[in-house]
Amino acid sequence: MKVAGVITEYNPFHNGHKYQLEQIKRQTSADYIVVIMSGDFVQRGEPAIIDKYERTRMALLSGADLVLELPSVFATASAEFFAGGGVSVLKNTGVADMLCYGVESVDHELTKLVAGVLKNPPAEYSASLARLIQGGMSFPAARSRALCEYFQDNYDISLEKLDAFIASPNNILAIEYEKALMDCDITGFPIQRVGEGYHSTDSTSEFSSATAVRGVISTLIDIDKHNTITNMQLDNSWIFTKFSQLMPSDCADILADCILGGHIVFPDDISEMLYYRLLTWKDKGFAQYSDCTKELSAKIVKNIYKYESFTQFCNLLKSKNLTYTRISRVLTHILLGIENDDFNICMDNPYLRILGFKKSSGDLMHLLKKRASAPIITKVADAPYELISKDIFAADLYGRLCHSQQNEFTHGVVII
Amino acid sequence: MKVAGVITEYNPFHNGHKYQLEQIKRQTSADYIVVIMSGDFVQRGEPAIIDKYERTRMALLSGADLVLELPSVFATASAEFFAGGGVSVLKNTGVADMLCYGVESVDHELTKLVAGVLKNPPAEYSASLARLIQGGMSFPAARSRALCEYFQDNYDISLEKLDAFIASPNNILAIEYEKALMDCDITGFPIQRVGEGYHSTDSTSEFSSATAVRGVISTLIDIDKHNTITNMQLDNSWIFTKFSQLMPSDCADILADCILGGHIVFPDDISEMLYYRLLTWKDKGFAQYSDCTKELSAKIVKNIYKYESFTQFCNLLKSKNLTYTRISRVLTHILLGIENDDFNICMDNPYLRILGFKKSSGDLMHLLKKRASAPIITKVADAPYELISKDIFAADLYGRLCHSQQNEFTHGVVII
Known part of the structure; x- marks a missing residue:
């Protein structure tokens, strides 16, 4: 039995994701695809647009065989820890032969080469990195530049090529995956992405990005008015038609139901x-929260009276060496109570939370039960509470935002 | 110089309050009236309908000479501690000769008699009280019954008279005031109330209750839609006409501005x-919060997934021996972080926070500065933060709810 793994967000699932799952089956001849998917909060440091159960259903209807939750501590982390956490979950399943990931252009050798440098940084690279950060550059920018400098000096790779390679968020993630895979027998398997780039907002393409799809959803909903539909004339079939150009029709159906049911969540829904x-924590400061620093904590406290909304506050606090995403991630960590130690705690106390699976994947489930090196959680009530309390908290909070009638204890595993 | 004190909420100020201030001047010949007023959260355990600065302005325009903030720890406490805290603030001013309070029917002797029993409970009364509470009665009901039993046995007072006397929330407060006044040289001075009772919702009377006035405001505003005016045709003069029947015209003007400016706050605005x-605290439990018990804490945790809104949750949790107000007060204490020890801490660390005064009350202000036995705070930035941090927190929280452009550090004292 051959099993491929994917680490992803599906926020929401779209044609590009469907294409990737098809390519995985075609290129790897995998019998099953295991998806490690972010829960209700995503890597950009914000809530997902629809809840993890609906996104699980979308994935299962479109080629995935099993969906496991990427714990919120990993799901909201920067690329390195997102990838590291995701790979650790995949490793703990004991069933995956390979990890497939999307890249702008397949260059597996270069990816692994860069990963090697990041994994065991040569002194020359480390010195450049330190110098650039000291010079006021943000960490991601400094890392890119330091890598370019290092490879230019030591390898026969053109600067343009390297620059373009490292500039892509998907390639950065690919490098982190390869880095995390170095210690285990799961093979990295890059898959050429199609369509628009990660940040693209073009929603006319068949392969629009998730960012673009979320943009279309936001035009339908008046964010200021408690998520009521802007144009009440919209009905399910109108919405379905709109989204079936951007995602598989099964998924468009699910999304239409979410929109009409008031279950869409936007970043600013967490503002209150x-x-x-x-306000509650400002006297203690925020330096203990993951990705925060004493300086950023002080900046948050200093600007608290200028707070209007989550996204406005991120924009207010961002600066040359603090990206929007860094801020939003820190604020989300503060909201969810994710602290500096939590990454290691979560690595040391692994679990496999099953969000959903296909009835037809009995053999895979059987193998999983046999080989898993971490407790498998199908029913939250039966799991040790301490182990998954951060994920329950995130889901409880999200459940209110998306007006869910269910909670982590009543929502069953999605089975199709 | 003769100075009368009043402890109050003015939520919002109405004709009954105006009448009371007039009667105080007439009946006591006081030169000045000092008002100790709840800040942004009130005794029912909910946010005030408009902010403390606007309510201060209303009071100063209608007969008050000086308004001091009743600290949130006292303002949200049950009658005993509300009265005890209020009297302690008044005492600390060093200027008040008397405390005037409204009663349904003036019976100063009976009020003081009951206060004496509550202050130094005779064994017979205590035994009845314990028995009734054990029997499942709520504390307020048990106290009323125990008082009736005690007085019936020991005094020549008709049961009907006593029953009616104790049944009134204003009389209960009067009794608590007299109890708190026993240790000091401020004299209690009951003033006959006019118009509708405390809980009345009749808004047709010239002397409608604050409850009724809030009811009228709520009909103008669509609570579900983020406090937008239901009928956008409403203009200032329409609203003014509506409310000038219920409150002095100066106050109706202020209220109309608050309504049109989106500065009205309803209890359910704190729901999110x-x-x-x-959610954040449920694993630790809530027993340390003021007025909460281990049982109520467990009940809150057990029902958390049934939470829809603040008022819905209060209704859900209330029972035969736990009144709605008890629950709302506990939840407000949890929201504001007011714990069991805070009453004593606040009694031991008094302060006089000036919300506003009349320019014409120079002599009073001069006397206050001379006689005050607690620090006078006119500028929050200059006050010891620890001393008033709970009030700042409450105001910061409220400021967001009422869409204030100001905060405690930028808002000046109201001077008219």
Whole structure:
């Protein structure tokens, strides 16, 4: 039995994701695809647009055989820890032969070469990195530049090629995957992406990005008015038609139901709760929260009276060496109570939370039960609470935002 | 110089309050009236309908000479501690000769008699009280019954008279005031109330209750839609006409501005933040919060997934021996972080926070500065933060709810 793994967000699932799953089956001849998917909060440091159960259903209807939750501690982390956490979950399943990931252009050798440098940084590279950060550059920018400098000096790779390679968020993630895979017998398998880039907002393409799809959803919903539909004339079939150009029709159906049911969540839906959290904690400071620093903590406290909303506050706090995403991630960590130690705690106390699976993947499930090196959780009530309390908290919070009638204890595993 | 004190909420100020201030001047010949007023959260355990600065302005325009903030720890406490805290603030001013309070029917002797029993409970009364509470009665009901039993046995007072006397929330407060006044040289001065009772919702009377006035405001505003005006045709003069029947015209003007400016706050506006707080704290439990018990804490945790809104949750949790107000007060204490020890801490660390005064009350202000036995705070930035941090927190939280452009550090004292 051959099993391929994917680490992803599906926020929401679209044609590009469907294409990737098809390519995995075609290129790897995998019998099954295991998806490690972010829960209700995603790597950009914000809530997902629809909840993890609906996104699981989308994945299972479109080629995935088993969906496991990427714990919120990993799902909201920067690329390195997102990838590291995701790979650790995949490793713990004991069933995956390879990890497939999307790249702008397949250059497996270069990816592994860069990963090697990041894994065991040569002194020359480390010195450049330190110098550039000290010079006021943000960490991602400094890392790119330091890598370019290092490879230019030591390898026969053109600067343009390297620059373009490292500039892509998907390639950065690919490098982190390869880095995390170095210690285990799961093979990295890059898959050429199609369509628009990660940040693209073009929603006319058949392969629009998730960013673009979320953009289309936001035009339908008046964010200021508690997620009521802007144009009440919209009905399910109108919405379905709109989205079936961007995602598989099964998924468009699910999305249409979410939109009409008031289950869409936008980043600023966390504004009220986040303000409360910042207010409650401001006297203690925020330096203990993951990705935060003493300086950023002080900046948050200093600007608290300028807080209007989550996204406005991210924009207010961002600077030359602090990206929007870094800020949003920190604020989401504060909201979810994810602290500096939590990455290691989560690595040391692994679990496999099953969000859903296909009835037809009995053999895979059987193998999983046999080989898993971490507890498998199908029913939250039966799991050790301490182990998954951060994910339950994130889901409880999200459940209110998306007006869910269910909670982690009542929602069953998605089976199709 | 003769100075009368009043402890109050003015939520919002109405004709009954105006009448009371007039009667105080007439009946006591006081030169000045000092008002100790709840800040942004009130005794029912909910946010005030408009902010403390606007309510201060209303009071100063209608007969008050100086308004001091009743600290949130006292303002949200049950009658005993509300009265005890209020009297302690008044005492600390050093200027008040008397405390005037409204009663349904003036019976100063009976009020003081009951206060004496509560202050130094005779064994017979205590035994009845314990027995009734053990029997499942709520504390307020048990106290009323125990008082009736005690007085019936020991005094020549008709049961009907006593029953009616104790049944009134204003009389209960009067009794608590007299109890708190026993240790000091401020004299209690009951003033006959006019118009509708405390809980009345009749808004046709010239002397409608604050409850009724809030009811009228709520009919103008669509609570579900983020406090937008239901009928956008409403203009200032229409609203003014509506409310000038219920309150002095100066106050109706202020209220109309608040309504049109989106500065009205309803109890359920705290729902989102409260849910977040309950979620964050549920693993630790809530027994340390003021007025909460281990049983109530467990009940909150057990029912958390049934939480929809603040008022819905209060209704859900209330029972035969736990009144709605008890629950709302506990939830507000949880929201504001007011714990069991805070009453004593606040009594031991008093302060006089000036919200506003009349320019014409120079002599009073001069006397206050001379006689005050607690620090006078006119500028929050200059005050010891620890001393007033709970009030700042409450105001910061409220400021977001009422869409204030100001905060505690930028808002000046109201001077008219």
